[in-house]
Every structure is written in structure tokens, then in C-alpha cells.
Amino acid sequence: MLSPVTSPTVDPLELESAIAAQRGAIAEIERELWDGGLNEDVLDTYQGAFRRLERLLDEQAEDARHRFVIVIPVADRPQQLRDCLVSLLELCQAYGYGGQRDGVYRKVAVVIADDSSDADSIARHRELAREFTALGIATRHFAPDEQFALIGDLGEPVRSELSRVLGRRQRGSDGSYGHKGQAVMRNIAYLKLAAETASGERVLFYSIDSDQEFKVKVATPDGDREACAVNFLHWLNEIFSRTEATVLSGKVVGDPPVSPAVMAGNFLEDVIGFLQQMAASGGHATCQHHHVDAHAQGEAAYHDMADLFGFRPASEAYRFLCPLEGEHGDADCFDHFAGRLGSFFFGEHPTRVSYYQHASIARTVMPARTVYAGNYVFRPEALKYFIPFAALRLRMSGPTLGRLIRSEIDGRFVSANLPMLHKRTVGGSGQSEFRPGVRARGDGGDGETIELCGEAERQFFGDVMLFTIERLTAMGYPREALPQETLAATLAAVHDDMLAKYEAKRRDILAKLERLRALLHDPASWWNHASDHAAAVARFVAFAANIDRNFGADSACYERIEAPQNWDRWRRDLLEALVAYPDDARIWAEVVTGRQRGA
Structure with a gap:
């Protein structure tokens, strides 16, 4: 034989x-x-x-390289989730990290942490898990009912003790267990991961958002490009294999990661600049908006209060980069830009897009202070770092987490130049599929009213908590037990400082709004004498009205921020969370460690 x-x-x-x-x-x-x-x-x-x-x-x-488990919290966003998963599949096909066995990528898996309340969205998310598993990426759908059971299995008193971390275990009036918020959803997903991870396993958890893609946005002479030009998984494995990093945060390119509640001032400046340029052109010139301005693309150029984060605020307007192709003039660009204005309220910033700037990735690794919750990676031992104050549903929870992590592990918390592409809206709709805290009424046309009150409130008090934590960690919190009086006094001082900053920015916004309206309605402006541009003018009018609605004298958003009775409620809740955080962290660490296999 x-x-x-x-x-x-x-x-x-x-x-x-x-x-x-x-x-x-x-x-x-x-x-x-x-x-x-x-x-x-x-x-x-x-x-x-x-x-x-x-x-x-x-x-x-x-092959001793790390296996990746990519965690994607999602709430009623089947199209954006599909786009995200398609980009991951393209990344795997383009670079092949970890290779395949029997048609399945060996070192890449996905957990869809579903926070939807709509039954159709849940079904579509579940089907996406099946579809992409068949395409070679092992994808699990972590459904709301499974989450409800997982929290139930904790039993009492642990379930109540962790209510600030995992939220209250209760269904909505429609019977759903959705819309708990990204922070609570991430923490529940981390609880599940802990139970499925063996102690010492070479695995990295990769937390991303459903409105992001594994691509980068690049400015070229021929316009913007979205390219699969960074081998994310390879470089992350290299960093975690060659350094002692425990947590790594990337950033985003494309749409900003912050709320329109803190971008209105600089966007108004850019809209004013756009109208001034259009007025000067007379509406007859060839489009002048196809070159990238030589701005130093500084950090947080989109943020009205960039100085809070140590960055220099932009001192001049940014020019809109027109995406129209073929022969066209400034008047065509005017119409197109008008159609983009409404998307600002859903998180786009049409004039201050962030672009990828290449650098040798290994050389960009440096100590960090901010976690981008939609783009960070960590070892299993970092499962003990839950998203803090999750039940309060504050914005800025990632930066707050970053300050707490830095206070404990310092140089083992790093950042690197590995930004993901961020797309707030779907296709050409100008809106996201689901965005908590933003309410739109109307058919999406010129008469649509948009209210940012829920998001603005969570942004303001999220900023208050973030900068309170920054001051407290400088005093040794949470390692050192600080008197409750110190916590309360610090919280009150930060609140007063932040309220003054928000009020100053509001005055700036309203002054710019007045300038915008004067320019828009100037009888000498060509667009006021051209009936074929009336629809575009109406969109500018609607944009101005929505700015006024959210930032003006009768703004319900600022009523929530400024009302003494609302501050009394928030002060109580924020202080309670600060006092309880050290115990929450201890109990969470015990639960997570106890659930890990082989621990």
C-alpha cells in the first residue's frame, strides 16, 4: 500500500x-x-x-495573534448596521487578517448588541447576523429578550446594586426591552462577554458604533474618497502584541462624534461665509467650492468649545467643499448646500468634515485621556471598566470613562491613529435611522421642525459630569475616598462654569443667526430675484428657524439646561452617582471576574 x-x-x-x-x-x-x-x-x-x-x-x-470580538450596540438601525458589517467584510476580504478555515474568518467575530424597541428592526438585525455568518464572519445576535434574562440571572441584591451600571430591569409600555441607551447596552454586552471569555485568552474586544465603517475619509484633488486603506485588525494586533497597552482608543473621520448642540456656532459662521461668497459671485460664476482650504485640520475644529479640551478654536470660517461633478456653477452649489442644511441637526457638519492624515501607526501610539466609545479596543482584564453612570444616559460617557481609566492605569491607556469612518445619516436622506434626543416633525421638507432638547440636555449635563470627574481624579478620586461635601462642591462649581460657557455660546449663536438672516433676506442678493432658487431659499429659512427654535429666547432646550428645578434633580442624581461609583466599580469587578471561565 x-x-x-x-x-x-x-x-x-x-x-x-x-x-x-x-x-x-x-x-x-x-x-x-x-x-x-x-x-x-x-x-x-x-x-x-x-x-x-x-x-x-x-x-x-x-498563530498566536489576537482574536477580535467586535461589539456593535445598535438601536433600530438596520441599514446603518448593514453598511457597517459590509465594511467589515470588505476589510476581511481585502487584508485577510487571521485567514479562513472552511470559509470562516478564524480570528474575527461580531456580537450585535440589539437595543431596538421595534420588532421589525430586531428581526432585520437577526437576519443580518445570519447573512454575515454565511458570508464568513461569525456574527451573533444578542437579542433584547436574552439580555433581559441575563440581567435576571444576576439575582438580588446584585441586580439592584448594579442598577446604575445596567439600568433598571423593566420592559417598556410596549413590552420591549429596548432603548436603554448605548452605555447600558455596552455594559450588558460586556457582562455577556465576561462569561464567554477564558482567563488569559488572547482576545481583544473592539467596541464600535453601528453608524461607522472600517474605512477612512481622504481628501483628494478629485474630491473626497472613502477607502479601505487601513488594516485595522493587523495594526491593533501589532500594538497589543508589542506594548503593554490595556485599552486603546481610536477616533473618527467623516462626521463629528459630538452633538449639534455644541456645533451650531461654528456652523453658522461657515454658513454666513458661504452666503457672502455666493453674494459676491452674483450667481453666475463657475463653482468656486472645489478646493480644500489650507486649514490645519486641528482636533475638534467642529466643536464650539474646543478650548475646553485643550484645543485652539478655529478663528475663521471653513469653506464648503462642493461634491457636484460635471459642469455647474455657484448657483447649483447654492441649491445643493441648501439641501444639506437640515442634516446638521442629525449630526452632520457639512463644512467641517474630518479627514484621515496618514502617519506610521506604530509611531502614533501615545498616552490617552479620552475613550471614543464607538472606537476603542481592550484586553479581557479591562472588562472591569464599565461605561460609567450609564443609567443617567449622559453624552460624553466615553471621555468620562477615559479620565477614570487614565487615573488607574495611566500609560497603559493609549490612543493611535486608527480612526473609523463616521456616517451620521443614511444615504442622501440627511437623517439617521434612529437618533435619541432628536425629534423631527413634518415630512422632511422645508416646513420640518427639529428639536434637539433631549440631546442638548444630555450633552450639557454630560459635560458637567465629565469636567467634574476631571477635577476629582486630580484629587485622587475614585481611589481615594473624598468627602461627599467635596464631591458636591466640585459638581456645583463645574455646573456654574459650564452654564456660563453655554450661555456665552448661546449669545454668540444668536448674534450669528441675526447676521445670517440679514444676509439671506438682503434685497440685493441674487437668490431673492430668482424664482428657480426659491426652494433653496426656503431651506435656508427653515434652517434658521430650527436654530432659533433650539437656541433662541423661547428655546425649550435651554429651559431644561437653565431651570433651577431641573438642576436640583440633576444635581441629586449626579451626586448620588459620584458617591456610589467606587462601590459600583468594586461590585462590577467582582461580578465580571466571577463570570470569566477559569477565573
């Missing part, structure tokens, strides 16, 4: 040499890819070089 055919043993030294050579080749191709900006004709070669590396790594006796 013939002996079975066997493959010759691969010489380990030759294989090691080939892997090193391929890594060197990738570095050379990467330099060529980004020489002078994105060179798209090199991208296929770059991706192919990584796939060649994967084939070499597959010949090793053991």
Missing part, C-alpha cells in the same frame, strides 16, 4: 525570513501608497501584500 502524500516540512528559519521580508515590502508599499496623499492605484497592491503575509503566517505551526 502506498504511503499517504505529506507536505514537506517548512523550514522555520526560511519562513521567518520570508515573513520579515514581506513585512518590509508592506512598509515600502505603504510609503508609496501615501506619498503626497492617497495614491489609489497602489491600494490593490498594498492589500495584496497583506494577503501574501497572511499566507506565510498560515504556514507557521501556531
Whole structure:
């Protein structure tokens, strides 16, 4: 009988040499890819070089690289979730991280943490899990009913003790267990991950948002490009393999990660600049909005109060970058820009888009202070860091978490230049599928009214909590037990400072709104004498009305922020959360550690 055919043993030294050579080749191709900006004709070669590396790594006796579990909280966003998963599949196909076995990517898995309340959305999310599992990415649907049971299994008194972390275990009036908020949803997902993770396992948890994609946005002479040009999983594995990092935060490019409640001032400045440029053109010029201004793309250029985060506020208006192709004039751009104005209230910033700036990723690793909850990665031991004050549903929970993590592990909390593409809205709709705290009434036309009150309130008190934590951690909190009087006094002082800043920004917004309306309704402006641009003018009018509605003298949003009785309620809840946080952290750590296999 013939002996079975066997493959010759691969010489380990030759294989090691080939892997090193391929890594060197990738570095050379990467330099060529980004020489002078994105060179798209090199991208296929770059991706192919990584796939060649994967084939070499597959010949090793053991692949000790990290496995990734990507956690995606989602609430009633089936289309945005699909786009996110498609981008992950494209990333895996382009770079091949971890290779495949039987058509399944060995080192990539997804957990869809479903916080939907709509039964149809839940069904569509579940179907997406089946679809992408069949396409090679093991994808689980963590349904609301399963979450409800998981929290129930904790039993009392733990369930009540962790109510500030996991929320109250109760269904809504419609019987659903959805819309708990991203912070509570993430914490529940982390509880599940803890039970499924063996102690010491080489796995990384990757928390992202459903409105993000594994791409980067790049400005080119031919317009914006969204490219699968960063091998996220490879570089994250490299960083966690070569450093002692425990938690790593990336950022986002594309749409800003903050609320329109803190972007209205600088966007108004840009809209005013746009109208001034349009008035000067007379409406007859060739479109003048196709070059990228030479702004230093500073951090938080979109934020009205960038100085709070140590960044210099932008001192001039940003020019709108027109995406129209073919022959067209300024008047066409005027109409197009008018159609984009409403999307601002759903989180887009049409004039201050963030772009990817390439740098050697290993050299960008540095100590961090902010977690972007929609783009951060951590080892299993960091499951003990839950999203803080989750039940309060505050915005800025990621930056708040970052301050707390930094106070404990300092240099093992890092950031790196690995931003994901952020898309607040769906396609050309100008709206997101679901956005808590933003209420739109109307058919999406010129008469649509948009109210930001829920989001603005959560933004303001989220800022209060963030900067309270920043001051308290400088005093040793939460490691050191600070007197409740100190917590209360710090909270009150930050609240007063923040209220003064918000009021100053509101005055600035209203002054700019007055300038905008004067420009818009100037009888000399060409758009007021051109009936074919009446619809565009109506959109500018609607935009101004919605700014007034949310920031003006009769703003219900600022009533919530300024009302003494509302502050009394928030002060009680925030102070209670601060007092309880050290115990919450201790109990959570005990529960998480106890649930890990082999612990």
C-alpha cells in the first residue's frame, strides 16, 4: 500500500525570513501608497501584500495573534448596521487578517448588541447576523429578550446594586426591552462577554458604533474618497502584541462624534461665509467650492468649545467643499448646500468634515485621556471598566470613562491613529435611522421642525459630569475616598462654569443667526430675484428657524439646561452617582471576574 502524500516540512528559519521580508515590502508599499496623499492605484497592491503575509503566517505551526470580538450596540438601525458589517467584510476580504478555515474568518467575530424597541428592526438585525455568518464572519445576535434574562440571572441584591451600571430591569409600555441607551447596552454586552471569555485568552474586544465603517475619509484633488486603506485588525494586533497597552482608543473621520448642540456656532459662521461668497459671485460664476482650504485640520475644529479640551478654536470660517461633478456653477452649489442644511441637526457638519492624515501607526501610539466609545479596543482584564453612570444616559460617557481609566492605569491607556469612518445619516436622506434626543416633525421638507432638547440636555449635563470627574481624579478620586461635601462642591462649581460657557455660546449663536438672516433676506442678493432658487431659499429659512427654535429666547432646550428645578434633580442624581461609583466599580469587578471561565 502506498504511503499517504505529506507536505514537506517548512523550514522555520526560511519562513521567518520570508515573513520579515514581506513585512518590509508592506512598509515600502505603504510609503508609496501615501506619498503626497492617497495614491489609489497602489491600494490593490498594498492589500495584496497583506494577503501574501497572511499566507506565510498560515504556514507557521501556531498563530498566536489576537482574536477580535467586535461589539456593535445598535438601536433600530438596520441599514446603518448593514453598511457597517459590509465594511467589515470588505476589510476581511481585502487584508485577510487571521485567514479562513472552511470559509470562516478564524480570528474575527461580531456580537450585535440589539437595543431596538421595534420588532421589525430586531428581526432585520437577526437576519443580518445570519447573512454575515454565511458570508464568513461569525456574527451573533444578542437579542433584547436574552439580555433581559441575563440581567435576571444576576439575582438580588446584585441586580439592584448594579442598577446604575445596567439600568433598571423593566420592559417598556410596549413590552420591549429596548432603548436603554448605548452605555447600558455596552455594559450588558460586556457582562455577556465576561462569561464567554477564558482567563488569559488572547482576545481583544473592539467596541464600535453601528453608524461607522472600517474605512477612512481622504481628501483628494478629485474630491473626497472613502477607502479601505487601513488594516485595522493587523495594526491593533501589532500594538497589543508589542506594548503593554490595556485599552486603546481610536477616533473618527467623516462626521463629528459630538452633538449639534455644541456645533451650531461654528456652523453658522461657515454658513454666513458661504452666503457672502455666493453674494459676491452674483450667481453666475463657475463653482468656486472645489478646493480644500489650507486649514490645519486641528482636533475638534467642529466643536464650539474646543478650548475646553485643550484645543485652539478655529478663528475663521471653513469653506464648503462642493461634491457636484460635471459642469455647474455657484448657483447649483447654492441649491445643493441648501439641501444639506437640515442634516446638521442629525449630526452632520457639512463644512467641517474630518479627514484621515496618514502617519506610521506604530509611531502614533501615545498616552490617552479620552475613550471614543464607538472606537476603542481592550484586553479581557479591562472588562472591569464599565461605561460609567450609564443609567443617567449622559453624552460624553466615553471621555468620562477615559479620565477614570487614565487615573488607574495611566500609560497603559493609549490612543493611535486608527480612526473609523463616521456616517451620521443614511444615504442622501440627511437623517439617521434612529437618533435619541432628536425629534423631527413634518415630512422632511422645508416646513420640518427639529428639536434637539433631549440631546442638548444630555450633552450639557454630560459635560458637567465629565469636567467634574476631571477635577476629582486630580484629587485622587475614585481611589481615594473624598468627602461627599467635596464631591458636591466640585459638581456645583463645574455646573456654574459650564452654564456660563453655554450661555456665552448661546449669545454668540444668536448674534450669528441675526447676521445670517440679514444676509439671506438682503434685497440685493441674487437668490431673492430668482424664482428657480426659491426652494433653496426656503431651506435656508427653515434652517434658521430650527436654530432659533433650539437656541433662541423661547428655546425649550435651554429651559431644561437653565431651570433651577431641573438642576436640583440633576444635581441629586449626579451626586448620588459620584458617591456610589467606587462601590459600583468594586461590585462590577467582582461580578465580571466571577463570570470569566477559569477565573
